[in-house]
Amino acid sequence: MATPNLASMSLSDLAQALEPITVPAKQAVFENWAGTFRCSPLSIFEPASERDLELIFELARREGRTVRAVGVGHSPSDLACTSGYMVRMSRMDSIVEVNTEKRYVVAQGGIILQRLHAVLDAHGLAMINLGSISDQTLAGMVTTATHGTGYDQPVLSTHVLSVRLMLPDGSRVACSRTEQADLFYATLCGLGATGILLDVKMQVVPRFRLREMQDTRSFDTVVDDFDGIMRSSEFVRLWWFPQDRAIRVSAMEHSSEPKQPLQSWLWNSLVGYHVLQLLLFIGIFIPSFNLPVGRFTSWLIRKPTVAVDDSLNVFNIDCKYRQHTTEWAIPYENSQVCLRELRDWFEQEFADPHGLRPHCALEVRVSAADDIWLSPSFGQRMCWIGIMQYKPYGFNVPYRTLFRKFEDIVARHGGRPHWAKAHHLRPADLRTMYPRFDDFSAVLHRIDPSGVMRNEYVARHILGENIGQRVFKPRP
Numbered sequence: 001m002a003t004p005n006l007a008s009m010s011l012s013d014l015a016q017a018l019e020p021i022t023v024p025a026k027q028a029v030f031e032n033w034a035g036t037f038r039c040s041p042l043s044i045f046e047p048a049s050e051r052d053l054e055l056i057f058e059l060a061r062r063e064g065r066t067v068r069a070v071g072v073g074h075s076p077s078d079l080a081c082t083s084g085y086m087v088r089m090s091r092m093d094s095i096v097e098v099n100t101e102k103r104y105v106v107a108q109g110g111i112i113l114q115r116l117h118a119v120l121d122a123h124g125l126a127m128i129n130l131g132s133i134s135d136q137t138l139a140g141m142v143t144t145a146t147h148g149t150g151y152d153q154p155v156l157s158t159h160v161l162s163v164r165l166m167l168p169d170g171s172r173v174a175c176s177r178t179e180q181a182d183l184f185y186a187t188l189c190g191l192g193a194t195g196i197l198l199d200v201k202m203q204v205v206p207r208f209r210l211r212e213m214q215d216t217r218s219f220d221t222v223v224d225d226f227d228g229i230m231r232s233s234e235f236v237r238l239w240w241f242p243q244d245r246a247i248r249v250s251a252m253e254h255s256s257e258p259k260q261p262l263q264s265w266l267w268n269s270l271v272g273y274h275v276l277q278l279l280l281f282i283g284i285f286i287p288s289f290n291l292p293v294g295r296f297t298s299w300l301i302r303k304p305t306v307a308v309d310d311s312l313n314v315f316n317i318d319c320k321y322r323q324h325t326t327e328w329a330i331p332y333e334n335s336q337v338c339l340r341e342l343r344d345w346f347e348q349e350f351a352d353p354h355g356l357r358p359h360c361a362l363e364v365r366v367s368a369a370d371d372i373w374l375s376p377s378f379g380q381r382m383c384w385i386g387i388m389q390y391k392p393y394g395f396n397v398p399y400r401t402l403f404r405k406f407e408d409i410v411a412r413h414g415g416r417p418h419w420a421k422a423h424h425l426r427p428a429d430l431r432t433m434y435p436r437f438d439d440f441s442a443v444l445h446r447i448d449p450s451g452v453m454r455n456e457y458v459a460r461h462i463l464g465e466n467i468g469q470r471v472f473k474p475r476p
Contacts, residue, residue: 071137109139109197130315149365211255243294262307327386
């Protein structure tokens with residue numbers, strides 16, 4: 001039976017064709033992983049083919065609605081939220097090609113990184129670098145400039161060789177650094193606004209192991225030699241416990257040694273998860289209790305350790321509990337002075353019986369310069385500093401004042417927010433940070449003049465529309 005022409009289909013025909021991929025109305029609710037943002041789209045679709053996507057776009061254009069693609073929902077902001085149509089890409093998660101000779105993979109944008117790792121591993125391959133989690137889609141990784149760590153390691157989007165998109169008019173387009181380059185550079189950190197990512201072709205490497213050495217040092221010892229430490233290994237990540245004036249240094253290098261995974265039931269299961277969660281829960285009612293909890297956590301992992309494992313198992317970490325979090329990237333040359341100012345601020349808070357009390361450690365990483373228009377590492381090496389407040393047993397915790405003061409400090413040192421995290425910046429601010437910001441906006445207007453792909457996040461931060469940051473916050 002011939003596929004009907006979209007233009008000849010009535011609205012009722014479209015609705016009928018979309019019915020098999022439409023989530024029941026009572027289940028058409030989206031909440032991000034952290035439980036910090038929630039929305040009720042007009043409808044949620046779960047397409048299984050490009051034809052399904054064509055139908056969704058046709059319906060949206062006729063009704064004047066927006067379309068928002070979503071993956072796992074791990075972004076701790078309202079980046080994925082929408083009041084229009086939502087498209088869950090979980091069924092478009094196939095591997096298109098694995099080329100072991102030329103070392104690349106082509107996969108659909110909806111594939112979760114964990115599944116991609118398994119396929120690559122079966123072919124003796126691996127991703128070049130990883131962030132802290134793999135519970136996200138390939139498209140989500142690409143369009144938010146997800147980063148790992150490493151003095152010479154750029155954000156993960158730079159590993160992309162080409163992409164294939166479906167534009168809001170239903171057309172398909174392939175782009176790369178040499179073909180429709182403006183659309184390519186806009187898409188790599190495009191916040192899902194340049195179209196729906198159908199396929200991603202990405203450079204990979206032979207499967208490898210990492211040798212990770214961890215030890216705890218004083219804050220001053222690490223910050224005084226910050227550049228030397230960050231250059232000392234291929235991949236370096238810091239865990240800063242301001243409550244204990246200590247930093248846990250994690251230095252990772254390629255290794256051919258036999259596997260020697262770090263295993264500790266006492267820390268990982270009993271103490272590191274259950275006991276810590278109980279202590280953080282007590283801290284909701286007795287905020288001052290969070291200070292000794294942070295010291296206790298630092299003490300638990302103070303012993304030096306050495307582990308050898310597959311790269312995935314070393315790069316990725318356990319996020320433990322739902323959390324509020326924010327992360328900013330500052331120019332690498334400002335790292336020491338910024339960290340010291342943050343240290344001084346924390347010391348003032350800790351000296352105040354009613355001062356703010358952060359949970360556990362801040363994560364500090366670095367990334368090399370890149371050429372992606374909206375990447376926080378565009379044009380310069382950056383130091384990433386992330387702060388979080390856990391939500392023990394799912395209960396909410398105070399975080400807004402803590403984050404605001406943190407952001408005020410990192411902003412003074414040239415900070416740029418991680419796009420997947422909630423932030424307050426608007427086009428006037430972002431234009432001063434990103435030389436290609438107007439080029440990005442021009443691409444959006446060219447490929448999507450009717451704004452089909454513009455959800456509230458994009459409208460707020462890229463177009464400057466007056467939309468509150470808490471519009472999708474869950475109501476008690």
